[in-house]
Amino acid sequence: MELKKNPLKKKVKKKVSRDGKIMFLCIVPFLILAFLFSYFPLHGWIYSLYDYKPALGLSGSEFVGLRWFKLLVSSKTQIDQIIQVMKNTFAMSFLGIATSILPVGFAILLNEVKCKGFKNIVQTLTTLPNFISWVLVYMIAFSLFSTTGLVNTLLQEGGLITDAIKFLDSDSHTWLMMCLWNLWKGLGWGAIMYLAAISGIDPELYESAKIDGANRFHLMRHITLPALMPTYLVMLMLSIANLLNNGMDQYYIFQNAFNKTHIQVLDLYVYNIGLGGNSLSLATALSMLKSVISVTLLAVVNFASKKIRGSSII
């Protein structure tokens, strides 16, 4: 029996391994794409060791070793600039983290709206801003808050102010403004996930709590809120891991000569000195440091998550 079975098994195995190889061949084009646009660019990090001039190419550029990294910590003006940029980056990130609890509250309160139609309208219209680009957000900001915009006109007509307030072309409260625009764009969308989580809560829980005499506020506080905490914790950890990644669209579009000091976050700074100011190598050195720190942060947060929650976030 055994003798007879063995060759058959081998045949099956061979067929399986042949199928597996074919499947592999099928996805090779995609693997190449992933390689080209994710792994291959890493070779660019060596540009941080050169004084790279695009006109000369890498072979014609001077090898300068760690000059750019030393520059980051030796020149006084450079240090001051970096400190300001880091302050902005952390300010935006921490404001983002501080306001990340708001979508939870939004979802809990919206869940208390019993009128289905109203709830749908609210949900649709509050998630809409998430789906427009920052260019459009800026256009809206421009048409409402410029010196001749609607808000200034209304305030002047109401006699509250005489001179138009410069909301956009000034450096007052830049961090707060950016945070508020972020909130306008993301609040409704951020709540969707929590609303989905709420719909997954066992109704029995509410029923039995009601029998025990809990009112509406007790239910929100002691059932809905705790049920959302695991999701919130994951989101919180992800945003900590993304501390340095503010993205640049928003800040690039809102930046102008007036607010530059306080709006320049790390991503935007890399763009401004790299493609705007043509210090390609310095910008590469910076973004390389940023990538390394980000990955480390993610690893640390993931480790913490394993310790605290017992499961990883990535």
Add this chain to the structure above:
Amino acid sequence: MEISRNMKKKKRKPKKMIRSKGDTTFTIVNYLFFGLVTLICAYPFYYLIINSISNNELSSLGEIRFLPKQLHLENYKQVLQLDGLPLAAIVSVGRTVIGTACTVLASAFLGFIFTQEKMWRRQFWYRAIIITMYFNAGLIPMFITMKTLHLTNNFWVYILPAIVQPFNIILVKTYIESIPKSLQEAAEMDGANIVQVFFKVVLPNCTPILATVAIFSAVAQWNSFQDTLIYITDQKLYSLQYLLYTYINQANSLAQMVRNAGGSVANVASAATTQTPTSIQMTVSVIVVLPIMFIYPMFQKHFGKGIMLGAVKG
């Protein structure tokens, strides 16, 4: 069951009576709150739309606030004749359609292949792709890479890097794992090969998740601004978003351009329909935002589901 339900009702009723005052206040405040939030989110869009179809003179004075006045479509007719706008629209539509189709198919196929246990070195390749989500070479290395690949000032820079999206692959893979395996096995019994299984069995059963992936990538493509900024200098390849951005920054010269282009028409036209910088910006904004507003409610029902799947994994 009946008895217990009755008991619940009896028990709840008196308590409801006691708390009804606080409850009603809460309900009213809650509805007002959401009414206000919804208004804040939706009004700017409404403001842009009514201003783009109203008397331009009134509009530039800030008179159009709640209702459009003296409707006309002259703005749209003029703006569509602007240099570059029709081309930018084609670029934007093109990248949205092609990019979305590519990434949906790629995500579906890769997600499917990665569920096949017989695939050669499945875990290794899967991890190699997923891990690209967590690191990033940085702006300058990406720029140099695109330059090396001859993708700067090339339409395909919009498409190729966006095809393999790890997050989408995770979504699809998780979804396919929830489909009963017997479906695929039955097809294989009938002699279907891997490609046939993919098209005949997997694709038709994955429509909800693929719809989610499609809407996300379509919105991302349509809204993308940064890639034009970094990789494109050829005006023929500008996307609508980027064009709008340039319009916001050079509004005055723009209005002049329209008047010149209009030629004799402008002489006939009254001040009410003559283009002003604001009217042009608002009209283009509406053109950019309308597709999103139309498509988005159709797909809204999928969001919650897709995001929950993502949360389970992510």
